[in-house]
Amino acid sequence: MLAKIKMWVSYLLRAAVMRGWRFLNEMFNARRGTSLVSMGVLSFAYRRNAQVATAFQGDPYNLSSQDAIALLELLTQDAVFSGAVDAGKEYTLTAAEREYIFFTPSAKKLVLLRTGDSAKQSWISGWRGRKRPNGNYYPNSRLVRLTRALGISDDEADVILEDYWTNVFKAETEEFVLDANDFDICIGGTESTKFYRCKKCGRVTPYNVKKQCASVKCAGTLEPCDPLKDSAMNHYARLYSSSHSEPLYIKEHTAQLAKDQQTRYQEAFVQKKINALSCSTTFEMGVDVGSLETVYMRDVPPSPSNYVQRAGRAGRAKHSAAFVMTYAKLSSHDFTYYDDPTAMISGKIKAPIFEIENEKILNRHIFAVALSSFFAQHREVYAGDNQTVLLNEGGYELLKEYLNTQPENLRQLLLRSIPAKMHQRLGISDFGWINRLCGEKVFLKPPYRISVEQ
Template sequence: KKKEVWRWILQDFCGVWDRRNSLEGVGLLSFAPVFPNDWSPIKDLLNPPWNLTEDEAKDVYQILLNTMRFNMAITFPEDGPTPDDEFFRPRNREYKFRGEVSDKRRGIYSFVPIQGRLNARLEFLQKLYKKVTGRDDKNNECRRLLGKIWEDLEDNWVGKGICSFSNARDGVLYQLDYRYWKVIQEDKNSLWYICDKCGAISPVNVRDVCPTFNCNGNLKLIDTEERENIQKNHYRYLYTNLLPVRMNSHEHTAQLSTDYASNVQQRFIKGEINVLSCSTTFELGVDLGELEAIFLRNVPPEPSNYIQRAGRAGRRLDTIGFTLTFAQLRSHDLTYFKEPEKMVDGRINPPTVEIRNEKIISRHLYSIVLANFFREFPEYFGSVESFFRLEGSEVSGIQKIKEYIEQRPHSILNSLKRVIPEDLHSTFDIENWGWVENLIGEEGSLTIADEKVRDEFDRLKEFYDSREKEWRETRDQRKRNKLNADMDWANRRMETIKRKQLIDFLATHTVIPKYGFPVDVVELSVLSHISAAKNIQLERDLRIAISEFAPSSQVVANGYTWESCGLRVVKNRTWPIYWYAICPQCKRFYIQMGTIEESPPSISCKIHGAIPRREIHRFVTPIFGFVTSKDYQPKKPGESRPRREFATRPYFFNYKEPKEKEFLVGNFKIKCRYSSEGELAVVCKGKKGVGFWVCFTCGATFSERQRGKH
C-alpha cells in the first residue's frame, strides 16, 4: 500500500500523465522547493538588465527546477516504486540532467540547450528578457544566464536539493532530491495565477510571463469570479466532491480460459468486480443480472450488434439500462453519429451462411464421424487424456478411430448422405469413404493434432526427467529449489494438457467447427510459471495471428503483457515453405512450394516475363502456432498500447477457370478476366518489409540475423 501511495504522489509531482488536470494543474495544491540555508540567487538576476527582486529571482529558480521535475529527473524513495515501474509508462525509466549535451536514448537532459536549439528553460528566460527590456535577446544573454544558474546549482545545491552521481561514460549527472520539496495546500489566502491564452494555472508569477513552453500569454491574478469558474473544473470537482469508491475492473474476453472466464463473470454478478472490459463475446446472450451501464468504445458494425451489446444492461424491472457509445473519427462511426436512429432503430438483416463452403462441410463431416465414434466408445470422450492416452500403453483414440472407420459403419454413411448436399457427395467421395485420408491420413487434421499434443507432452516429460536427474545428482539446496520449481512447472503444464476439454482441443486444432468458422486457428503458447498464464488461451485465426503473434509482438491478456519470441516447433515435422514473387510491373502474385535448403527458383510473370531475383522471397506457414520465451517475464500493461509493428497484406493468386468480359468505357474497349474461385495468401513481411530470420531447429525468430549454435 505504501508503494502504491508513492506511485500516485510521484505521478502528480512530475505530472506524468496529464499535468493540466493534476492536483497542481487545477489549483488544489502546489509543490515548492526548499531553498538551501544561507543561499541567495545569483546577482545577475538582481542587476540590469533583469532588475528582479530577490523573491522574483527565487521564483525564476522554482520555474526552472519545475522543468526538471516535469522531466521526471528526480530521485525515488527507497520504500517506494522504482523508475522503471510499469505504473509510469511510457516514461518508466530513469532520467538525469547535466549542464549541456543531452542524450535522449540514455534518458539524459541538458539544462542548457546546444547553440541554436531551444528548451523550456531557455524559452522562459527569453520571454522574461523581452518583458523586462522590451527587446529580443539577440546576444545570447539568456543562454549565458541559464549557464550561470546551472553553475550555481552545481556549486550550492548538490546535497541540499540536488543529488549528483557519475559514471565513466556520461560524466557527472544530476537529479532533483524529492525530499527537498514541500506540498502547499490551497487556502483562501493562496495567490494563484492563470494564463490569459493557454489557461494554465501557476502558483508563481514573474512579471506576468506564462511559464508554459511555446505560450506567449500573460498571467493574471485569479480573482473571486475567476476562482468560481475554476472550481467548476470537471477534474477539480471530482477531486473535491467525488466519494472515493474502490473499483475492481477485469478483462472478460475470449483470451481467457472457459472456466476462468465463468469465474470472472460470477464475481461480477456478486459485486466483487465492478467493471468488465469485454470483447464481442458478450453479444451472445449473457445475462448479467443487475448490470446498469454499458460503454461502447466504438460504433458496432450493424444494428444487430448494437442491440446485442446494449441489451446486456437493464434486464431487470427495477433497473434502467444506460448505454453510451463513443464514435471514433472514422467514416463508419461518424455516419451513425449524424444519424443514430439508423443504429438504434435500424433494420436487421438475417444472417446468411454459405452451406456449400468445403471447409465448413469437412469440419461438420468430421464432427459427425467423431460423434458416432464417441457414442460407441464413450470412454474416449471428455478430456485430451481420455482420447489421446498420452501416458501408458493403452490404445489411443486415433488408433481406435482408425479401426472403427475401417468397418465403414452404416450409421456414419447414412448421416453423411443426409447432411451433405447431394451434388457435393462426389467432392468428398462419400460413397468410397475418400474423406478419411483428410481426417486420419498422414496429413489428416486429426493426425496432425495428435502429433502436436504428443510432441508437446513428450518434450515436457523429457524436461521433467532431465530436471529430476539433476536434482538427484546435486546436493546444492539452492539448485535443488530451482530444479523443484522447474519440475513443478512441467508437471502442472502436463496436467493442464491432459485435463483440457477434448471438444475445445479439437475445435482449436481445426478438426471440428468452432464459433466464427471457417478458421485456421493457431495458438500463442505461453511458457510461464506465473498463475495468470494458466487462465489464458491465446488463439487467433492464422491470417490474424501472423501479425498479432509475430515474434516480438505483444498481446495483453489477463492483466499481463505477453510477448511472442518464435514459431512453435513440432518434433519430426516442419512448416510448409513457399517461394513467392510479385511482378514489379503488373503486381501479379505468383507462388510455388519450396524446401529449406535451396536458392530462389526462377519465376516468370505470364505477361512481363522473368521476375528479378530481388522480387522473389520465401515464407513459411506457422501452422503449429507461436511461443513465448520461458525466460520472458510478463509485465503489467501501462498507458501505451502493446507493441505490434507488423502489418499483413493479402494477395490473390491461382485463378481457377478465369472468365472474360468485354465492355466499353467511352471509346475504349476494356477486357477483364476474373475468377470467383481464386486463392488468397496473407503475408507478414516484418518491420519495414525486411522479413524475419527463423531457426528451423528451435523456432526462434528474429528481425536481424543472429549467430548461435543453431
C-alpha cells in the same frame, strides 16, 4: 471563494492523514485538467528547492528569483510524475492503492542514471539524461527544461542534474523515492500563489519560467489567469467541495492484458471492488461478469449482432433490470441509427463473413509481428502490460531505429504469413508499411510521455 478553498484543502489534509494515498494521488495527477492544481485550488512546492535557487540567479544564468524556483519545481514535478514518491514513514501504501494511483502495484524508484540492468526494469526511472550509442541523448524532459530556460547544451544540463541529485535529493542509496512530507501545500486564491495558462495548449500551471509553457512539447507562452474563477461552475470543483466525494475505481479490460490480470479484474468487478470496466470489443463474448446491470457504449456498434452481444451483457440476473445507453457520435453511421434505433436494436443479424485479404486485419497482423520481433531483440523494452518503457523511456525511438534497418528475418516472416497478392499493396518487401506504423500518419504514437515530455 476563499472559504471553499479552505474546505477543499481541509478535506485533502484530512485525507492525507487518514488515507495517505489520496494526497499522493493528487500530486501524481496534478497535470490533469480536473486536478486541484489545474483548477487553482492549490499547488505543491518542494521544500528543498529554496536552498539552491540562488545558484541560478547570478552569472551565468541570471534568472529571476521566481523563474529559478519555478524551474526547480518543474524538475521535481517530473520526478513526481514518474511515480517515485511515497507518503514517508507515516503511511505505507498497499498494492491496491499503488495500482489505483500509479497504475501498477510495484513501487516506483528513481535512479541517477538508467544503465545496464536498471534499463530493463520498467519500475525504475532515470534522473539524468541517457545517451544513445551515437552520443545523442534519449528524450528527457529535464534536459529540455534546463536547455530551454538557461540557454545551455545538453551536456551542461546533464551536469546540473547530477549536481541536483547530489545536493538536493541527497540520495543515500542507489534507488531514491521522494517523500511527500517534503512538499508544502500552497493555497490558491492568495497573493503568494499565482497561476498561469498557456495561450496555445490551455494548460494551467503555477510554475512560470520565462513565460514558457510547462509542457516541454508545447512552444506556447504563459499568461496570468484565475482558474478558481474560471472553474466556479465546474462539475469537478463542486465535487471536490462536497463531503460526498468518493473514489471511483475503473479498470481497462482489453485483449492486451495478461489472462491472469483479466481474471483478477473480472473477479474484482463481480465483487464490486471495481465500479466500472472500460472494455474493448473483445469483451463481447466469452467473459462472465455476473449480474451486470448497466452498459454504456461510446458509439453505435457496426451491426445489430454487435449491439446484441454488448447490450446483452446487462440484466442477466433474475432480479436485475438492465440499463443500456448508446452515445451517437458525429458520423453518418451513428446518425442513421440515432434516427431509426429499432433498425439496430431489432435489426437482422447476418452470418459472419471473414475476408482474409482485409487490409485492416492484415495491417494489425504486420504490426503485431513487427513488435513481437522487436521485443525479441530488445527484451529490456518489454514490460508486460506496462507500456511505459516503450512509449516514455526511449523504446519508441529504438523501435523506429530497429525497423529502419529492415531486418531480413522479419521480411521473410511477413512474406510467409501475408497473402502473396497483398505483398506489393501493403509494401511487405520494401518495408513500406513502416510509415503506417511509425510515419507521419501513424498507428503507433506516444500520446503522452509521462517521465520524458511532461
